[in-house]
Amino acid sequence: MPEPILISIAAALAAKGATGLYDLVKRKFAKDPAATLALEGAASAPSSDTQPIRALAERLESAGTEDREFAEALRTEWEKLPEGRVTYGGVHNTVTGTVTGKVIQAGDVHGNINL
Template identity: 85%
Template sequence: MPEPILISIAAALAAKGATGLYDVVKRKFAKNPAALAELEAASVAPTDTQPIRALAERLETAEAQDREFAEELRTEWRKLPESGATYGGVHNTVTGNVTGKVIQAGDVHGNINL
């Protein structure tokens, strides 16, 4: 089972919200059609846990085989706001045109009315 950080990295890759991170992984997987297919599968279904887990496992294998890639991957990950989110913490990322309201909150006990 991949470590939780690799699941988070895979989810960020699937959402394609992390261009630098995506580029690092795509370069690494460039000569491996199966790995590229897993990256693409996660990208077309960013909310599906199975492709994300498969991508995280592929990242785990790639890190174990290539320490330079592991360092580059982790360095790019640390540049993203998502990397600072901790268990139980709150992290919102809003991109694109926002027409509604956005709320960032930790534990909410009761209703929220806007």
């Protein structure tokens, strides 16, 4: 089973929200059709389907075991992102500038929020 950080990285890759990270992994997987398929499968899977994320995390784990430089680069790139401080399924808000209103941090909300 992949480390939790690799699951988080795989989720960020699936969302394509981390361009530098995505490009790093895409370059690494370029000569491995099965790994490329895992990356593309995670990116196109519905967010409710966690299996493609887990499959991608397993590919990241294998690639990192075989190539320590890649493993280091992957974690370095991850730490540059706000998501790098959040685990898979966690919540992260970033608020910058002058704030005069209210900020709410929440995970899954089922129903209304009234302030």
